[in-house]
Amino acid sequence: LSLATAFISDLRCPLKLAITLFLLTVSAPAHLAQEGSTTNKSNSSDDIVAGSRIFQSHCLGCHGRGGTGGRGPDLTRSELRYGNSDQELTGVIGEGIPGTEMPFFFFNGRQLQQIVAFVQSLRQSSPRIQVKGSAENGRVLFRGKGGCLKCHQVNGEGGRLGPDLNQVGARRSPDHLKTSLLEPNQYISPVDRTVHVVTRGGKGLSGIRLNEDTYSLQILGADENLVSVMKSDITKYKLDDNSLMPSYKGVFSEKELDDLVAFLYSLRQKEARP
Amino acid sequence: MNFLFIFTLLLAGAVTLPAQVSYERILRAEKEPGNWLTYSGTYQGHHYTTLNQIKRDNVGDLQLKWVFQARSLEKFQSTPLVVDGVMYLTHATNDVAALDARTGRTYWTYHHKLPRDVSLCCGLVNRGLGMLDDMLFMGTVDGHLLALDAKSGRLRWDVTVADYHSGYALTMAPLVVKDKVIVGTAGGEYGIRGFLEAYEAKSGKQVWRFHTVPGPGEPGNETWAKDSWEKGSGSAWLTGSFDPELNLLYWGIGNPGPDWNGSVRQGDNLYTDSVVALDPDTGKLKWYFQFTPHDVWDFDAVQIPVLLDRTFQGKMRKLMLWGNRNGFYYVLDRTTGEYLLGKAFAKVTWAEGLDDKGRPIRRPGGEPTPEGNKIYPSVQGATNWYAPSYHPGTGLFYLGVWEYATVYHRGDPTYTRGNRYIGSFPVIPYPDIVTDEDPGYGAIRALDAETGVMKWEYKMTGLTESGLIATASDVLFSGNMEGHFFALDCRTGELLWRVNLGGRVANSPITYLVDGEQQVSVAAGNSLYTFGLRQ
Numbered sequence: 110l111s112l113a114t115a116f117i118s119d120l121r122c123p124l125k126l127a128i129t130l131f132l133l134t135v136s137a138p139a140h141l142a143q144e145g146s147t148t149n150k151s152n153s154s155d156d157i158v159a160g161s162r163i164f165q166s167h168c169l170g171c172h173g174r175g176g177t178g179g180r181g182p183d184l185t186r187s188e189l190r191y192g193n194s195d196q197e198l199t200g201v202i203g204e205g206i207p208g209t210e211m212p213f214f215f216f217n218g219r220q221l222q223q224i225v226a227f228v229q230s231l232r233q234s235s236p237r238i239q240v241k242g243s244a245e246n247g248r249v250l251f252r253g254k255g256g257c258l259k260c261h262q263v264n265g266e267g268g269r270l271g272p273d274l275n276q277v278g279a280r281r282s283p284d285h286l287k288t289s290l291l292e293p294n295q296y297i298s299p300v301d302r303t304v305h306v307v308t309r310g311g312k313g314l315s316g317i318r319l320n321e322d323t324y325s326l327q328i329l330g331a332d333e334n335l336v337s338v339m340k341s342d343i344t345k346y347k348l349d350d351n352s353l354m355p356s357y358k359g360v361f362s363e364k365e366l367d368d369l370v371a372f373l374y375s376l377r378q379k380e381a382r383p
Numbered sequence: 384m385n386f387l388f389i390f391t392l393l394l395a396g397a398v399t400l401p402a403q404v405s406y407e408r409i410l411r412a413e414k415e416p417g418n419w420l421t422y423s424g425t426y427q428g429h430h431y432t433t434l435n436q437i438k439r440d441n442v443g444d445l446q447l448k449w450v451f452q453a454r455s456l457e458k459f460q461s462t463p464l465v466v467d468g469v470m471y472l473t474h475a476t477n478d479v480a481a482l483d484a485r486t487g488r489t490y491w492t493y494h495h496k497l498p499r500d501v502s503l504c505c506g507l508v509n510r511g512l513g514m515l516d517d518m519l520f521m522g523t524v525d526g527h528l529l530a531l532d533a534k535s536g537r538l539r540w541d542v543t544v545a546d547y548h549s550g551y552a553l554t555m556a557p558l559v560v561k562d563k564v565i566v567g568t569a570g571g572e573y574g575i576r577g578f579l580e581a582y583e584a585k586s587g588k589q590v591w592r593f594h595t596v597p598g599p600g601e602p603g604n605e606t607w608a609k610d611s612w613e614k615g616s617g618s619a620w621l622t623g624s625f626d627p628e629l630n631l632l633y634w635g636i637g638n639p640g641p642d643w644n645g646s647v648r649q650g651d652n653l654y655t656d657s658v659v660a661l662d663p664d665t666g667k668l669k670w671y672f673q674f675t676p677h678d679v680w681d682f683d684a685v686q687i688p689v690l691l692d693r694t695f696q697g698k699m700r701k702l703m704l705w706g707n708r709n710g711f712y713y714v715l716d717r718t719t720g721e722y723l724l725g726k727a728f729a730k731v732t733w734a735e736g737l738d739d740k741g742r743p744i745r746r747p748g749g750e751p752t753p754e755g756n757k758i759y760p761s762v763q764g765a766t767n768w769y770a771p772s773y774h775p776g777t778g779l780f781y782l783g784v785w786e787y788a789t790v791y792h793r794g795d796p797t798y799t800r801g802n803r804y805i806g807s808f809p810v811i812p813y814p815d816i817v818t819d820e821d822p823g824y825g826a827i828r829a830l831d832a833e834t835g836v837m838k839w840e841y842k843m844t845g846l847t848e849s850g851l852i853a854t855a856s857d858v859l860f861s862g863n864m865e866g867h868f869f870a871l872d873c874r875t876g877e878l879l880w881r882v883n884l885g886g887r888v889a890n891s892p893i894t895y896l897v898d899g900e901q902q903v904s905v906a907a908g909n910s911l912y913t914f915g916l917r918q
Contacts, residue, residue: 165794167803174792205502212502215548215801299820321816322865323843324881 149195151222152229160227163220171210176231181211185231186279193232198225240283240371242364247372250365260353263376269333270317270353272301278376286373287366293354303353304328306338307345314338318348403533404466404514406561410627417896419465422511422556423770424852424893426625427690430772432894435856436901437916442858442870442880444917448902449487451911454478458889459906462511462556462770462850464519465895470904471514471533472911473556476507477523479531484897487913491536501525503552504572504803510621510768510890511556513564515584520564522553528566530587540587544568548801550575556622560632560663563590567619571637571683574614574804579634581666591666595619595636595654603653611648614798616640617655621768624688625663626701629718632663633690633703637683641796643751644679644806651676656684658705660720670720675709675743679750680733680791681762682709689773689780690717695833704832706771706782708764711737712835726835728828729765729784733758751791751807761789761823763813763846770850770891772859777873779829779838781859783847787814787823813864816845827851827861829876839876843867849905850891860903862888868905868912884912 164176171181182190191201199221205212216224251257260271277286288295304318306326314336316328326343328336340346361369404420412418412425416432424430437445453459457475464471470484477495482488501507501524513520518539519531526547530539544566545551550573558565563581571577577595582588595617597603604612616639623634639648639655654668656675661668675682689704695714703717710731714724722741733749749758759765763785771782794807814822825846829838849862857873868888869881886908894903897915904913 162795162797165807166797166805169792169794169807214502215500216799220799300817318817321844323845323863323867 149222149226151219152226156223156226157230160223163224164227167214176228184228195225195229198228240374242367242371244371244375247368247370250369251372255369269329272298274373274376276377278374283370283374286370290357290366290369293352293356297352303349305347305349306343308338308342309344403517405516409559418467419463419893419895420514422462422558422622423624423687426627428624428687429689430770430850430852430891431774432852433855434894434896434901435854437854437858437903438856439858439872439879441916445880445914446917448913448915451482451487453909456909458506458508458887459909459911460508460510460889461906462891462893463904464512464514466514468897471512471519473509473511473521475509477509477521479512479519479521479536481536493531493536495523495529497525501547502801508554510554513557513559515559518584520557522555522557522566524552524554526551526553528553528557528564528582542582542587544580549573550801555620558622558625559584560625563663565632567634569618569620571616571618571640572642572803572805573801574640574798575616575618576613577617577619577637579619579666593661593666593668597653606650606653608649614640614804615648615652615655621685621687624690626690626717630663631669632661633688633717634659634661635684635686635688637685638678638681641804641806642681643791644793644796645677647796656682658684658688672715672720672722672741674707674713680758682764684708685768686766687770689771691773695723704773704780706766706780708767710760710765712830713741724835728830728835728837729786730759751793753793755790755792757788757790759788761785761787767848769848772851772853773832774853774873776855778832779873780832781827781829781851781853783849783851783861784826784828785823785846786826787846825863827871841871841876841878849888852892852894854894860892862905862907866907868907884908
C-alpha cells in the first residue's frame with residue numbers, strides 16, 4: 110500500500126494517525142466505493158491523503174479533527190443530511206449549502222474529488238467495527254436488568270434525564286460505550302452536566318442544566334419538569350463533575366456487557382429530513 | 384402667480400440648499416451630538432456623547448420605540464448614521480436603507496445584488512456607511528465601493544476595488560476625510576495582499592493606494608521570507624480614526640497569512656497587526672507601531688483607534704489608546720507612534736509581557752502546535768472589532784473582554800486562489816456556555832486610561848461582540864451574545880437596566896436626538912432596536 114510518507118513521518122497528529130491506521134487496515138481504494146455512486150476517479154490512497162490535507166486547512170475548523178463534528182455536523186455518520194453519494198458531496202463542497210454556515214469553495218475538480226474521497230473514507234471506516242455481543246440480548250438487558258429506560262429514551266420510550274440514545278451507535282464507538290457503562294464519570298458531555306442550586310428561601314434544586322446566561326438558569330429538574338431560576342435568587346450554585354448514571358461494574362457479567370454494547374451500537378436511527 | 388412662487392422657491396433651494404453632511408460638519412461632529420455623522424460618531428473614535436437626558440436614575444424608564452427587521456439572517460454588525468432625523472443603515476448582505484428615525488419606517492431601500500459565488504470567512508457582513516454632502520458610501524462583500532444618493536437611494540457610482548474571486552471583500556464602513564472616501568479590504572484568511580485606498584467622493588476616481596504588506600524594494604519587505612509577502616494578508620476590515628490637526632489617518636491592520644502557521648513567512652511580517660499612520664492626502668506612511676510581530680494566533684489589530692489629548696505622566700500629550708486583540712492595552716503618542724504604556728487587560732499566555740519598546744516577550748511554548756496548544760486569549764481575541772469607549776469625565780477606557788482560551792492547531796498552509804489560506808484551524812472559535820467544557824466568560828472592563836489598571840469589571844456568563852457608548856450622564860450602554868442589551872454605571876459598573884432582545888448583539892450602540900429627545904439604537908439578531916424614555 111503506497112502511503113504518503115509525509116503522513117507516516119508525523120504520527121503525533123491524531124488525524125494523520127487515524128488516516129494512517131485506516132489505510133493500513135483496509136485495502137483502499139477498492140473498498141472505497143460509495144453508496145449509490147462510483148463516480149469519483151480521484152480516490153486512490155494518494156488522493157485521500159491529498160484530500161485530508163485540504164480537509165485540515167479548510168474543513169477541520171467546523172467539522173472537527175477526524176471529521177467527527179463540532180460547529181458543523183459529524184461527517185463520519187453513515188447518513189448525511191445533504192446526501193451520501195460522491196456527486197452529492199461534490200455539490201455540497203463545491204457550491205455550499207444556502208442558508209447554512211457551509212460556505213462555497215473554489216476548489217478545482219480534482220481537489221473536490223480528493224476531498225470527497227477523504228470524507229468517504231472517514232465514513233467507510235466507522236461501520237467496519239465488529240462487536241462481539243448479541244444486540245437482541247442487549248435489548249432485553251437494556252429494558253430489564255439495566256433499568257436504562259428510567260433515564261434514557263429509545264424509540265420514544267424512556268426518561269429524559271440521561272442522553273437520548275436513538276443515534277448513540279452512530280456517534281460513539283463500542284469502546285466508548287463500554288467505558289460509559291463501567292466508568293460513567295470518565296466522560297460527561299457538557300450538555301449533560303447536573304447543576305445543584307440553593308435559593309434564597311433555602312430550597313434545593315437539582316437537574317440537568319439546559320441553559321444559562323448572566324441572569325438566569327434553565328434546568329430539567331429531577332422530576333423531569335422545566336424549571337427557571339433567577340441568579341439573583343441563588344445563594345449556592347454547583348455544577349457537578351459526576352454523572353447521574355450509576356456504574357454497572359459488577360452488575361453485568363462480561364458477556365452481558367458485550368451484549369449491551371452490541372445493542373447500543375446498533376442504535377443508528379436516521380435523522381428526520383425536512 | 385403660484386407657478387412663479389414655486390419656481391422662485393426651487394431656484395432659491397437650488398442655490399442655497401446646504402449640503403447635508405459637509406466635511407466641516409464631520410470635523411465638528413462632537414458639537415452636534417444629536418446626530419451620528421460618521422462610523423465612530425466623531426473622528427476621534429471615543430464612542431462618547433454629551434447627551435445627558437438618559438441618566439442613571441431614569442434609564443429604567445427606557446422603552447422600545449421601534450424595531451427595524453432586516454431581510455437577512457446574517458449577523459447585524461452595522462452601525463447606523465443619523466442625520467437630521469434620518470437614519471441610514473446597511474443590513475446584510477449589502478442593502479442600504481434610509482429610515483425615519485422617529486418611527487423606523489423606511490424612506491427607501493437600495494439592494495446590491497451579489498454574485499452567488501461570494502465566499503467570506505466570517506459571514507456576509509457589513510459594518511456601515513460613510514457620508515459626505517448628499518452621498519452615502521458602502522463597500523460590498525464582492526469588492527465594490529458604491530456611492531448612493533442619500534435622498535433617493537439611487538446609485539451615483541460603482542467602482543471595483545478588488546477581485547472577490549481572490550478572497551477580497553469590503554465589510555467596513557468607509558471613512559470620509561476631506562473630499563475622499565477611504566476603504567480597506569477584508570480577506571485576511573484568503574492569502575490576499577491587503578491595502579487601503581482613497582477615492583474621490585464626487586467621482587469615484589482612485590486617488591491613492593497603500594499596501595499593508597510592502598513589496599520588493601519597499602521598507603518592511605525584508606520582514607517577509609522569500610515571496611511570502613505576496614499572500615501576506617494584512618487586511619483592513621474596520622474603520623480608522625483621523626486627527627485633522629496632525630493631518631494623520633490611523634488604521635488598524637489585520638493578521639498575516641496563513642494565520643496559524645508562520646513557518647512560511649519568517650520575520651516580523653510588517654505591517655500586519657500594526658497601527659499605521661498615513662497622510663490622508665497621499666496615503667504615504669508616516670509611522671507605524673506593530674503590536675504582534677510575526678503573529679501566529681490571528682491577533683488582528685483591527686480595533687478603533689481612540690484619540691485624545693490629555694496629561695500623561697504629568698505632561699500634556701496627544702495620545703492614542705488601544706485595547707488590542709492580543710490581550711494588551713496600549714498608550715501611544717499619536718504624533719510619533721512612540722510607545723508609552725502597555726499592560727495586559729485579560730489573561731495572556733502567549734507572551735510574558737512587553738519590553739520597554741512595547742514589543743511582546745513571547746513565552747516559550749505559547750504557539751500553535753500540530754497536536755493543539757491551549758493559549759489565552761482565544762482566537763477571537765481578548766477583545767475585537769467592536770467599539771471601545773472613552774469617557775473624559777471619568778478618565779476611564781471601557782472595552783468588551785473575552786476571558787477564554789483556544790486550542791490552537793498548526794497545520795499545512797495550502798494556498799488555492801479564493802480559498803482559505805490559514806494553516807489549520809482553531810477548534811471552537813465561539814464557545815457555548817452549555818455545550819463546551821471550558822467556555823470562559825465575557826466582561827465589560829473599565830481601565831484607567833493613563834495606567835491601564837482595571838477599575839471595575841461587569842462579569843457576564845457569556846461573551847460579547849457588542850461595542851459600547853458612554854454618556855456625559857455616566858450611563859454606559861453595551862450588550863452581549865446572550866442577547867441582552869444593558870446599561871451600566873460608568874463609575875462603578877453597577878447594572879442599571881437591561882432587556883433581553885433575543886439575538887446576539889454584534890454592533891456598537893449609538894445615541895442621538897429625535898425631536899429633541901434622546902434615543903438609543905442597537906442591533907440584536909437580525910434587527911435594529913430603538914429605545915427612548917417613556918413619555
